Amino acid sequence: MFLQQLINGLTLGSVYALIALGYTMVYGILELINFAHGEIYMLGAYLGIILLGFFTAIGLTSYSLYLSLGITLLLTVIFCSSYGFTIEKIAYKPLRNAPRLSPLISAIGVSIFLQNYVMLTQGATDKVFPSLFGGAGFTVMSTRITYLQASIILVSAFMMIMLNAFILKTKTGKAMRAVAQDKVMASLLGINIDTIITITFIIGSGLAAVAGMMVAMYYGLVNYFIGYSAGIKAFTAAVLGGIGSVPGAMLGGILLGLVESLGAGYISSEYKDAYAFIILIIILLVKPEGLLGRSLEEKI
Amino acid sequence: MLRLERIHTFYGPIEAIRGVDLEIGKGEIVSLIGSNGAGKSTSLMTISGVLKPSSGKIFLNDTDITGLPPHRIVELGISQVPEGRRIFPKLTVFENLEMGHYLERGDLQSSFDMVFTLFPILGERKNQKGGTLSGGEQQMLAIARALMSNPDILLLDEPSLGLAPIMVSKIFRTVHDINRRGVTVLLVEQNAKAALKLSHRGYVLENGAVTLQGNSEDLLHNEKVRHAYLGE
Numbered sequence: 001m002f003l004q005q006l007i008n009g010l011t012l013g014s015v016y017a018l019i020a021l022g023y024t025m026v027y028g029i030l031e032l033i034n035f036a037h038g039e040i041y042m043l044g045a046y047l048g049i050i051l052l053g054f055f056t057a058i059g060l061t062s063y064s065l066y067l068s069l070g071i072t073l074l075l076t077v078i079f080c081s082s083y084g085f086t087i088e089k090i091a092y093k094p095l096r097n098a099p100r101l102s103p104l105i106s107a108i109g110v111s112i113f114l115q116n117y118v119m120l121t122q123g124a125t126d127k128v129f130p131s132l133f134g135g136a137g138f139t140v141m142s143t144r145i146t147y148l149q150a151s152i153i154l155v156s157a158f159m160m161i162m163l164n165a166f167i168l169k170t171k172t173g174k175a176m177r178a179v180a181q182d183k184v185m186a187s188l189l190g191i192n193i194d195t196i197i198t199i200t201f202i203i204g205s206g207l208a209a210v211a212g213m214m215v216a217m218y219y220g221l222v223n224y225f226i227g228y229s230a231g232i233k234a235f236t237a238a239v240l241g242g243i244g245s246v247p248g249a250m251l252g253g254i255l256l257g258l259v260e261s262l263g264a265g266y267i268s269s270e271y272k273d274a275y276a277f278i279i280l281i282i283i284l285l286v287k288p289e290g291l292l293g294r295s296l297e298e299k300i
Numbered sequence: 301m302l303r304l305e306r307i308h309t310f311y312g313p314i315e316a317i318r319g320v321d322l323e324i325g326k327g328e329i330v331s332l333i334g335s336n337g338a339g340k341s342t343s344l345m346t347i348s349g350v351l352k353p354s355s356g357k358i359f360l361n362d363t364d365i366t367g368l369p370p371h372r373i374v375e376l377g378i379s380q381v382p383e384g385r386r387i388f389p390k391l392t393v394f395e396n397l398e399m400g401h402y403l404e405r406g407d408l409q410s411s412f413d414m415v416f417t418l419f420p421i422l423g424e425r426k427n428q429k430g431g432t433l434s435g436g437e438q439q440m441l442a443i444a445r446a447l448m449s450n451p452d453i454l455l456l457d458e459p460s461l462g463l464a465p466i467m468v469s470k471i472f473r474t475v476h477d478i479n480r481r482g483v484t485v486l487l488v489e490q491n492a493k494a495a496l497k498l499s500h501r502g503y504v505l506e507n508g509a510v511t512l513q514g515n516s517e518d519l520l521h522n523e524k525v526r527h528a529y530l531g532e
């Protein structure tokens with residue numbers, strides 16, 4: 001039972017972590033909470049389902065499941081990244097020098113717009129998706145792990161390792177860290193801040209797209225509202241780990257997934273969604289800078 | 301080489317610079333002196349493109365560069381070491397220097413060789429986080445980082461601020477050295493005496509306007525300068 005909940009929690013947590021990275025990276029650079037980020041994840045889930053449905057209809061999934069998944073993943077990432085790119089250009093860039101509240105309101109506006117746009121074009125009811133993997137999986141130490149769960153955990157781990165290497169080792173990654181620490185100084189060294197911001201949105205949206213597609217397959221259903229709760233939970237994960245901190249978002253996401261699933265297993269699954277918020281409240285009271293965050297004094 | 305013509309810069313409703321004219325010739329060291337709040341840093345930030353002048357023009361070798369964004373200014377060969385050093389505290393010394401070479405102006409290896417020759421201590425500290433360096437080391441790193449872009453013109457904002465006398469003279473000697481390597485320097489300083497001794501010419505800025513200018517030698521003997529800035 002414990003191991004089983006651990007696996008479930010790890011699966012869920014990897015997804016939260018992928019979404020949380022988008023919140024934390026944008027916050028690290030712009031000090032903006034991108035409330036539209038959950039909708040990017042929702043769009044990724046929808047597109048994943050639509051594309052896989054299409055590939056099933058034309059028989060590509062039965063020809064090669066992995067090929068269809070690969071193409072779907074690629075297209076979903078491209079699609080969501082262009083949404084992230086466009087949202088930044090339309091909703092945030094014009095407000096770069098506005099009071100802090102303005103981009104926040106703009107973000108909420110984009111989020112409401114995207115939800116309604118999807119509701120109108122895709123319908124207000126759940127879209128159900130037949131499971132491609134079935135329940136196939138394997139058993140270790142009397143714990144059942146489906147191939148899908150294993151793939152979600154492995155794909156997430158891979159993405160996070162790649163992201164970390166990108167941020168720590170590449171020139172663009174270092175420039176991202178420089179911009180997060182001091183924008184004016186970074187620009188005085190020749191770094192184009194707008195380009196770095198754009199790249200940040202593209203990467204964050206791409207990660208959310210992967211998360212969306214994987215969750216759509218995991219639960220086998222989507223609706224226009226899933227971005228809201230996933231967004232809030234991923235945001236909680238980001239705060240838990242320390243908003244602005246990349247390793248923090250990873251840790252926070254995984255911890256949150258574990259708490260939810262262990263809580264559901266040992267306490268009550270009725271309150272599954274409440275655990276995230278209980279944690280958020282405790283963190284805000286006890287350690288507002290998050291587990292791996294820098295303290296507020298240090299930031300000012 | 302660099303020319304400012306009637307530059308006005310505002311912070312919201314506050315006019316920090318009121319019609320500044322300034323000219324720097326190739327190979328010169330020019331000092332800009334003035335009391336707190338005179339508009340020295342504002343002038344440098346306007347040249348670097350961080351602040352946009354509301355009117356006036358800036359020319360680099362007779363090309364109009366007014367209003368270009370900061371990264372374009374760096375690309376054209378003007379680098380600034382801003383007031384307060386602004387080292388990236390969580391990047392290592394080495395990474396700070398790499399960021400200085402972001403636009404890949406000039407050869408990376410020879411840039412590293414140059415800054416490690418000028419400041420050997422940075423070579424010893426290269427894997428240390430920028431934020432853990434002492435004030436003097438941070439100032440060296442800030443200058444080194446700006447030199448990593450192989451600038452034609454270096455803008456220095458109060459490089460001696462908060463440093464012990466021995467470090468101040470080291471920094472001034474280095475500025476001299478850098479200039480001898482062919483870099484034109486615009487030096488903002490509170491330490492007017494040392495700055496004027498080092499430089500060829502100087503400008504005195506008061507309340508956002510140039511009130512005096514001339515050869516450093518003349519300024520050092522000017523009655524008003526001696527009284528107001530040299531404390532004599």
Ligand SMILES: Nc1ncnc2c1ncn2[C@@H]1O[C@H](COP(=O)(O)OP(=O)(O)OP(=O)(O)O)[C@@H](O)[C@H]1O
Pocket residue numbers: 311314316334335336337338339340341342343383490
């Ligand atoms: N961000 C800002 N917002 C509003 N006013 C500013 C800002 N920065 C500077 N000022 C004002 O502009 C004027 C010029 O400031 P500036 O920093 O250029 O002076 P400075 O000559 O560099 O002084 P110091 O020697 O103290 O560094 C000052 O009156 C200052 O109060």
Ligand SMILES: [Mg+2]
Pocket residue numbers: 340341342383457
């Ligand atoms: Mg100043």
